[in-house]
Structure formats: C-alpha cells, structure tokens
Amino acid sequence: MSTSESEVKVIVERCEALYHDVDLQAVVDWKARTGRAAIGFLPIYVPREIIDAAGMLPVGMRGGGDQIEIIRGDAYFQSYICQIPRSTIELGLTGRLDALDGVLFPSICDVIRNLSGMWQLLFPEKYARYLDVPQNFDSAVGGVFYRRELEGLRDDLEKLGGRPIDADALRASIVRYNANRQALERLMTLRREAPWTAPADESYLVIRAGDLLPVDEHTQLIDDYVAAAQRAHAEGARPMRDRTPVVISGAFCEQPPLPLIRTLERAGCYVVWDDMTLGARWLTADVSTEGDPLLALSEAFLHHSTPTASVYEPGAHKGQPLCDQVRRCGAEGVIFAAPSFCDPALLDQPMLQRALDRAGIPWTAFKYAENLGQFQVIREQAGTFADSIRLWSEQGTEQASEQRSERRHEQGKALESSRGNGERPGATSEQGSDHA
Amino acid sequence: MSDSSDTEKAVAAHAGSGKDDSMEKQKAMTADHFRALTRAREEGKKVVYTFVPGNLTELMHAFDVLPVYPEINALQSAMRQRSAQFIGEAERSGHSEDVCTYVKCDLGMIKNGNIGPTGEKLPPPDLLLLSYTGCFTFMKWFELLRQEYDCPVVMLHTPYQSEGRVTDNMRQYMVDQLRNEVIPAFERLTGKTYDEDRLRECLRKSARAEDDMVAVLESAKHRPSPIDAYFGGVYYIGPMFTAFRGTDAAVDYYSTLRREIDARVAQGLGPITPEGEMGPERYRLVVEGPPNWTSFREFWRMFAEEGAVVVASSYTKVGGVYDLGFRHDPEHPLETLADYCLGCYTNRSLPQRIDLLEQYMNDYSADGLLINSVKSCNSFSAGQLLILRQIEARTGLAGGFIETDLVDPRYFSAANVKNRIESYLQMIDQKRQQRRQSLGGSGGSPPPPGSTPLFSPGAEGQP
Numbered sequence: 026m027s028t029s030e031s032e033v034k035v036i037v038e039r040c041e042a043l044y045h046d047v048d049l050q051a052v053v054d055w056k057a058r059t060g061r062a063a064i065g066f067l068p069i070y071v072p073r074e075i076i077d078a079a080g081m082l083p084v085g086m087r088g089g090g091d092q093i094e095i096i097r098g099d100a101y102f103q104s105y106i107c108q109i110p111r112s113t114i115e116l117g118l119t120g121r122l123d124a125l126d127g128v129l130f131p132s133i134c135d136v137i138r139n140l141s142g143m144w145q146l147l148f149p150e151k152y153a154r155y156l157d158v159p160q161n162f163d164s165a166v167g168g169v170f171y172r173r174e175l176e177g178l179r180d181d182l183e184k185l186g187g188r189p190i191d192a193d194a195l196r197a198s199i200v201r202y203n204a205n206r207q208a209l210e211r212l213m214t215l216r217r218e219a220p221w222t223a224p225a226d227e228s229y230l231v232i233r234a235g236d237l238l239p240v241d242e243h244t245q246l247i248d249d250y251v252a253a254a255q256r257a258h259a260e261g262a263r264p265m266r267d268r269t270p271v272v273i274s275g276a277f278c279e280q281p282p283l284p285l286i287r288t289l290e291r292a293g294c295y296v297v298w299d300d301m302t303l304g305a306r307w308l309t310a311d312v313s314t315e316g317d318p319l320l321a322l323s324e325a326f327l328h329h330s331t332p333t334a335s336v337y338e339p340g341a342h343k344g345q346p347l348c349d350q351v352r353r354c355g356a357e358g359v360i361f362a363a364p365s366f367c368d369p370a371l372l373d374q375p376m377l378q379r380a381l382d383r384a385g386i387p388w389t390a391f392k393y394a395e396n397l398g399q400f401q402v403i404r405e406q407a408g409t410f411a412d413s414i415r416l417w418s419e420q421g422t423e424q425a426s427e428q429r430s431e432r433r434h435e436q437g438k439a440l441e442s443s444r445g446n447g448e449r450p451g452a453t454s455e456q457g458s459d460h461a
Numbered sequence: 462m463s464d465s466s467d468t469e470k471a472v473a474a475h476a477g478s479g480k481d482d483s484m485e486k487q488k489a490m491t492a493d494h495f496r497a498l499t500r501a502r503e504e505g506k507k508v509v510y511t512f513v514p515g516n517l518t519e520l521m522h523a524f525d526v527l528p529v530y531p532e533i534n535a536l537q538s539a540m541r542q543r544s545a546q547f548i549g550e551a552e553r554s555g556h557s558e559d560v561c562t563y564v565k566c567d568l569g570m571i572k573n574g575n576i577g578p579t580g581e582k583l584p585p586p587d588l589l590l591l592s593y594t595g596c597f598t599f600m601k602w603f604e605l606l607r608q609e610y611d612c613p614v615v616m617l618h619t620p621y622q623s624e625g626r627v628t629d630n631m632r633q634y635m636v637d638q639l640r641n642e643v644i645p646a647f648e649r650l651t652g653k654t655y656d657e658d659r660l661r662e663c664l665r666k667s668a669r670a671e672d673d674m675v676a677v678l679e680s681a682k683h684r685p686s687p688i689d690a691y692f693g694g695v696y697y698i699g700p701m702f703t704a705f706r707g708t709d710a711a712v713d714y715y716s717t718l719r720r721e722i723d724a725r726v727a728q729g730l731g732p733i734t735p736e737g738e739m740g741p742e743r744y745r746l747v748v749e750g751p752p753n754w755t756s757f758r759e760f761w762r763m764f765a766e767e768g769a770v771v772v773a774s775s776y777t778k779v780g781g782v783y784d785l786g787f788r789h790d791p792e793h794p795l796e797t798l799a800d801y802c803l804g805c806y807t808n809r810s811l812p813q814r815i816d817l818l819e820q821y822m823n824d825y826s827a828d829g830l831l832i833n834s835v836k837s838c839n840s841f842s843a844g845q846l847l848i849l850r851q852i853e854a855r856t857g858l859a860g861g862f863i864e865t866d867l868v869d870p871r872y873f874s875a876a877n878v879k880n881r882i883e884s885y886l887q888m889i890d891q892k893r894q895q896r897r898q899s900l901g902g903s904g905g906s907p908p909p910p911g912s913t914p915l916f917s918p919g920a921e922g923q924p
C-alpha cells in the first residue's frame with residue numbers, strides 16, 4: 026500500500042469510527058474539553074452557523090442506522106411509519122443522546138414535525154425546537170418570516186448558553202461554514218470528475234463525520250482526505266474502473282446503511298452525486314458575510330437551496346434540477362433510493378421520474394430501511410441497471426447514441442410497466458413491498 | 462360531505478323532522494354546488510381546487526369563484542366503492558403503495574374522467590390554491606395536480622404551531638402571503654378587484670353559523686348524547702368545512718340543525734344511526750383520527766350495536782377548532798383568515814392535541830379514548846401511540862387503538878376492527894368495575910350503563 030493510500034485509510038477509519046459512534050462519545054469528549062453545550066438536529070437542513078456562533082456544537086442526528094436494536098422505539102410508532110423516528114426515540118430513551126442539550130426539528134415532513142411534540146413530552150427537561158422554513162421564497166414575505174424564526178432560534182440559544190450571540194460571532198461562523206461548504210464542493214468535484222479516486226462509501230463517511238466534528242476540524246479533514254486520495258491515485262492506487270456513473274435520489278433523511286452504499290458501487294456503479302448528506306451541502310453558494318448575518322442566512326435559504334422534496338417547487342419545472350444535476354456530474358442514470366414509508370421522497374418520485382423519462386435519462390428505484398441487512402436483491406438490481414446502461418454506451422456511434430437515449434426512455438417505461446404488473450425487476454427492500 | 466347512501470337518509474331522519482330538515486337542506490346545497498360546477502364554464506365562473514384544512518372559503522366567495530375539494534372527492538369515491546380501482550390505477554402508474562391514499566384516489570379519479578359524486582364531470586381547475594395547512598402531503602398533491610392541469614398554483618403556507626401558540630410572526634407571514642400572493646392571484650384569475658366589504662360580510666355569516674355548529678357539537682355533553690359526534694359529526698361539519706361557510710345557506714342550515722338537535726335533547730333522545738334510533742347509550746367515547754370511508758356504515762354499526770356513542774372527535778376539527786372559541790372576525794378579515802388556518806387541528810402541536818383530547822374526555826364525561834389510526838396520514842398518525850399513553854395516564858380511563866385506512870379497502874379488516882372494538886369496550890367495563898370496587902361497591906357484573914348515575918363514569922360532569 027502506498028503511503029498516501031495508508032493516509033487515506035487512517036482518515037476513513039477515523040470517519041468510520043465516528044459513523045459507529047451512536048453513543049455520541051465524540052460529543053461527550055468535546056463537551057468535557059470545552060465545557061460547552063451541544064445541540065442536535067434532525068435532517069435535512071438547519072443553519073448550523075447560529076449554533077456554532079453560540080459556542081455550541083451542532084450535532085447531526087441520523088437515527089440509529091443498522092447499529093442499534095429497537096426495543097422501546099417500536100412502541101411509539103405504527104408499522105407504516107418510517108424507521109428514523111423510532112430509532113431516534115430509542116436513542117433518546119436509552120440515554121445515548123444525553124450529551125445533547127437540545128434538539129432542533131427542521132420542517133421536513135409530518136413525522137419529524139410530530140416528533141418535535143413527542144420530544145417536548147418525553148424529554149421535558151431538554152430544549153426542543155421545531156424550525157419552520159418558509160415555502161414562500163419572496164424575501165419580503167417568506168424572508169421576513171424566516172429571519173424572525175432565526176432570531177427566535179438565536180434568542181433561545183443565547184438563553185441556553187447564557188451569553189449573547191452578536192453579529193460578529195455570527196459572521197465568523199458563516200465564514201467557517203462557507204469554508205466547509207467549499208471543501209465539500211472540492212470533494213464533490215473530485216467525485217464527479219474521478220469517482221474512482223473518492224468512492225461513495227468513503228466520501229459518505231468523510232461528509233458524515235461533520236455530524237460530530239467541530240466545523241474547522243471537519244473542513245481540514247475533508248481537505249486532507251481529498252489530497253491524500255488524489256495522491257494515492259497518482260501513485261497508482263485507486264485505478265479507474267469501468268463502472269456506470271449514477272446519481273442517488275431520495276435518501277435525504279433516513280440513511281441507507283453503509284453496506285448498501287458499498288453494494289451499489291460493487292454492483293458496477295459510481296455514485297457521482299447523491300442526496301444522502303444533503304443538509305451539509307444544502308446551500309449552493311456562499312452565505313454573505315456583509316450586513317445582517319441572519320438576513321444573509323435567510324437569503325441564502327430562499328435563493329440558494331438545493332431543490333428537494335421537502336421544499337415547494339414554485340415553477341412548473343419539477344424534476345428539471347435533477348436532470349440538470351445528472352448532466353452536470355456526467356451521470357448516466359438515476360437510482361431512486363428512498364426509505365420505506367417516506368412521504369416526501371415517495372410522493373416526489375413519480376414527478377421526478379417523469380422528468381427523467383422526458384429527458385431520456387434511465388432510472389431504477391428501490392426502497393430501504395436504515396436497518397436493512399440483506400443486499401443481494403439490490404445488488405442484482407443495481408448491477409443489471411449499470412450493465413444495461415454500459416451496454417448501450419458501448420454502441421458509440423451517433424446513431425447508436427440516439428438509440429441509446431430512446432432505449433433509456435424505454436427502460437424507464439419497461440420498469441414502470443413491470444411495476445404495473447406487480448413484478449419486481451431486480452430488487453426490493455426488506456419490506457418486500459417495493460416497486461421497481 | 463353528503464352522498465346518497467342510506468347513511469345519509471338515516472341521519473336525515475333527525476327528530477322526526479320532515480322534508481325541510483337540515484339534511485334535506487344539506488343535500489340541496491350540495492346538489493346546487495355541483496350543478497354550478499357543471500355549468501361553471503358556460504357561466505364564466507372560475508373553479509379553484511383547494512384543501513379542507515385552512516380553506517379560504519369566504520375569500521373565494523368574495524371573488525365569486527367555485528371551490529372543489531379533492532379530499533372530499535376522494536372520500537366520496539370511497540363511499541361509492543370506487544376508490545379501490547382508482548388507487549390501483551395510480552399505483553400501477555408509479556405511485557408508491559406507502560403514500561396517502563387520498564392522493565392516489567384523486568389521481569385515479571382524474572384518469573377516469575374526473576366524474577364527481579353526481580355522476581357529472583367536474584370542471585378542471587382554473588387555479589390550484591395550495592392551502593398548505595397541517596399536512597405535508599398537500600404540497601406534493603398539488604405539485605402532482607399541476608402536472609395534470611395547465612393552470613397556475615398559488616401557495617399559502619401555514620406555519621406549524623410547534624410551541625402551542627400562534628405568534629405574531631406566523632400571523633404576519635400569513636397576512637403577507639394573503640395580501641401579496643393569494644389576493645393578487647384571485648384578482649388575476651377573475652379580473653375583479655379585492656372587495657374587503659364583501660369578505661367581511663361573508664365572515665359575519667361564517668361566525669353566525671359557527672356559533673350554531675359549536676352548539677350542535679357541544680350537545681353531546683348531554684346524556685344521552687343526541688348526536689354521534691364522529692360518524693354523524695362528519696355530516697354536520699360538511700357545509701362548514703367545504704363550499705358553504707360564509708353563505709346564507711350555511712347560516713340557515715346550522716340554525717335548522719341546531720333546532721333539531723335541541724329538540725332531541727328536550728326529548729331525551731340519543732343519536733340516529735344508519736339502522737335508525739340508537740339503543741341505550743352504554744359507552745361514551747372520544748375518537749381521535751379520521752374515519753374509514755370505504756366501510757363507513759359498517760364501521761359505524763360496530764359502535765352503534767354496542768351502544769357506543771362518540772361524544773367528541775378530533776376529526777371534526779380538521780377544518781377548524783371552533784369549540785375553543787375561535788370565530789371568524791369580520792373586523793380583522795385577513796388576520797382572522799390567518800388565525801383560522803393556523804388553528805386547524807392538524808396544525809396543532811402534539812401536546813396541544815393531547816390537551817384538547819383530555820379536555821374532551823372531561824367535558825364530555827367520556828368513558829375512554831379510541832384512536833382510529835389511518836395508514837395514509839402521517840399528519841394524524843405519527844405520535845398517536847404517545848397520545849394514547851398520555852391520555853390514559855392523565856385520565857385513568859381506557860384507551861383503545863385500531864388501524865384502518867381512509868379510502869383504501871385493503872386496510873379495513875372488518876373482523877379485526879370489530880374484535881378490537883369489542884375488546885376495548887370490555888376493557889371499559891372492567892375499568893368501571895374496578896372503579897366501583899374502589900368506591901366500595903359489591904363487585905359483580907356492571908349495571909346497565911346509564912341506568913345508575915353513581916356507577917356511570919363521568920356522571921358527575923353530566924350537564
């Protein structure tokens with residue numbers, strides 16, 4: 026193994042340890058070191074800058090994954106509700122979230138929304154706040170509302186932390202998070218341009234490490250990873266393979282287990298973009314460091330958010346951003362991977378699929394739960410999908426490329442009609458109630 | 462919310478009232494509305510699709526447009542036994558089996574010609590008014606409908622009452638949206654200028670009808686309750702929650718209904734059910750969650766046969782929680798519309814919902830809380846198991862839990878539901894017995910409920 030490859034390995038191992046840290050030991054240690062508070066937040070997006078400016082550690086909460094057994098959480102949710110709220114409750118009731126001094130519940134769906142009220146009742150001694158985001162994107166309407174909501178959050182954190190959060194502190198945090206987003210963009214660029222250098226599972230772990238690390242430390246970690254991975258590739262490790270570049274859509278909240286991400290790449294895909302860690306990459310531009318920082322955060326949300334299911338699409342361009350994303354990152358297909366019973370992802374899917382069909386971009390779809398343990402069916406489905414795209418690509422000529430786009434379209438249709446017959450081409454989730 | 466079923470006829474038989482009774486009026490109002498919809502094109506009327514929670518009916522009347530409520534279409538499709546086919550078609554065309562069946566039923570209905578409950582085609586919308594109140598699915602629903610129709614969409618985002626109160630910021634945000642987005646959209650649609658006096662007039666009528674409706678719902682505090690506030694309740698809320706709030710017809714309907722119910726109270730009568738007069742009232746229940754529509758009558762019968770009457774329900778508050786005192790206020794027309802939307806039941810925090818249910822348990826002298834948890838609806842369902850525990854702990858009364866769906870018959874297992882209801886009622890009997898014993902009674906089998914005030918739980922609170 027080259028030196029650089031060993032460096033990569035060390036970084037990724039550190040990230041993987043953080044991934045497995047469901048007891049939040051890293052947060053416990055940070056608090057012991059700093060004597061400051063930590064605030065958890067559920068997917069997708071919260072303005073972590075405000076928490077950071079309060080001197081607190083923002084902690085990304087992503088359920089229990091495949092790492093905890095649900096014993097008490099199931100008693101709180103019916104079988105037809107997704108997994109993440111039950112594992113979150115389980116984590117809370119078993120004391121694994123004790124390191125958190127509060128939790129933010131961003132507006133993403135009715136499950137997280139109602140979970141905020143459950144939290145108020147189950148953990149009355151802890152700070153809990155639902156963070157509404159505007160679905161009106163006019164600065165003079167939704168912007169005014171959202172800025173005031175952010176003010177409310179700031180005031181709460183001032184009270185909790187016992188110290189004022191001034192504009193300079195907020196600006197300094199914005200600078201830190203801008204730097205973090207820029208580092209993430211460098212990583213995403215690498216994935217886009219040379220996905221063999223930064224495989225999906227590693228990238229995922231590196232980004233997820235930001236759930237538990239202070240922002241500057243995370244930014245450094247991303248840059249270290251990118252540099253080491255590039256060096257390792259230059260040294261001959263991480264060779265390019267013949268795989269199909271794909272985009273993953275629908276996994277923005279409850280996370281697929283790590284083995285599932287590995288399965289997709291082993292099945293012959295390069296995941297060049299995904300929405301799994303969307304919260305960290307939510308804003309597509311730097312937040313302004315001029316003027317009123319809360320206004321800057323509000324404006325950034327209104328005008329530079331990544332389009333996703335939990336946010337209203339005011340134009341009639343549903344699905345266009347996904348098509349653009351596919352093109353931008355040179356992907357050749359889309360894998361819809363949504364948690365079972367996830368309303369936002371699953372209600373959005375037919376609209377996105379329609380847009381992909383129109384654009385001649387092939388897609389396939391399956392559902393998962395965060396604690397999924399069997400991947401064979403998904404592996405076969407992803408493998409077939411990747412192979413079929415590669416096969417068409419090999420035809421090469423212009424005529425063939427036309428045919429290719431036609432066949433992509435047909436494939437989408439074929440999957441649709443096989444779904445109609447109740448057949449399952451390839452995979453399904455553990456729930457066994459999946460569509461193609 | 463009326464259809465031509467036997468259920469309706471049964472409910473129509475209120476207090477021996479004749480042809481002019483409330484249900485006849487409701488039927489006539491509904492028929493008129495659908496006739497107007499059918500003629501909308503030729504008469505140059507604009508059609509607006511919108512949702513029940515947080516609807517802006519008065520504003521729509523002020524602009525003279527005709528509302529259509531896709532949720533109502535869906536439940537009516539279910540009552541006409543069409544929903545299974547519609548849902549099936551939507552699923553075959555790519556919609557997940559995991560998501561709300563109202564949406565799929567509506568999409569299936571559109572694919573089948575969008576035929577309304579009167580057998581005539583509903584006109585397509587000229588505007589989709591996305592009143593995004595209390596339910597995430599609404600947003601996706603109209604994004605989906607936008608793909609079916611070539612018409613504008615206007616979003617009215619109602620923030621969630623997460624802290625259990627309406628803040629000035631929330632109210633102002635809504636007023637700003639009404640002023641800057643919704644009203645201009647109506648002006649563009651109709652070519653008319655916003656007429657605040659007309660809106661005030663409608664709001665005044667709303668408040669009058671709301672007073673009467675609350676009196677009707679609160680009549681269930683009597684023993685026996687003259688109404689069933691869930692199965693019967695869905696008929697009573699129909700005009701208020703849909704196209705008629707703010708009209709003379711609604712004012713007239715609710716005053717008539719109130720008179721009929723007052724007469725039942727005076728005569729000491731219980732509710733009318735699909736099978737006729739209900740027998741002796743044996744159990745008084747509060748119900749949380751929407752009903753099942755595909756087997757609505759059968760579902761109701763399971764309660765009525767056991768002498769179980771629903772004295773209060775949360776479902777009859779989805780289109781507005783009026784019994785806590787809210788009335789549309791003509792003096793503050795836009796603010797009142799904002800407060801109305803913000804106050805709808807599913808826009809209330811979970812602690813608020815629990816407080817309200819607890820209040821119902823006490824105010825209505827209920828024997829227990831039964832939750833009908835519907836698979837479709839995360840807005841209602843997520844958290845209901847905690848609601849159940851909290852209510853049991855706070856009141857010491859029995860809680861029950863059944864699972865069905867709104868309009869998907871695959872999730873209504875009659876035998877299972879019946880079993881659960883029966884065991885739940887047995888649990889109430891046991892609790893009564895325990896209570897009697899703890900009060901120093903002699904044990905043995907429970908007395909015929911309602912017959913011995915002392916042993917009839919909640920008798921103390923009897924009006």
Ligand code: SF4
Pocket residue numbers: 107108109110133134135136137278279364366367368369370
């Ligand atoms: S997985 Fe989907 S439905 Fe579940 S909490 Fe997350 S966004 Fe909501």
Ligand code: SF4
Pocket residue numbers: 532561562563564595596597598599807837838839840841867
């Ligand atoms: S999720 Fe619930 S509130 Fe929303 S449309 Fe479906 S049934 Fe109605």
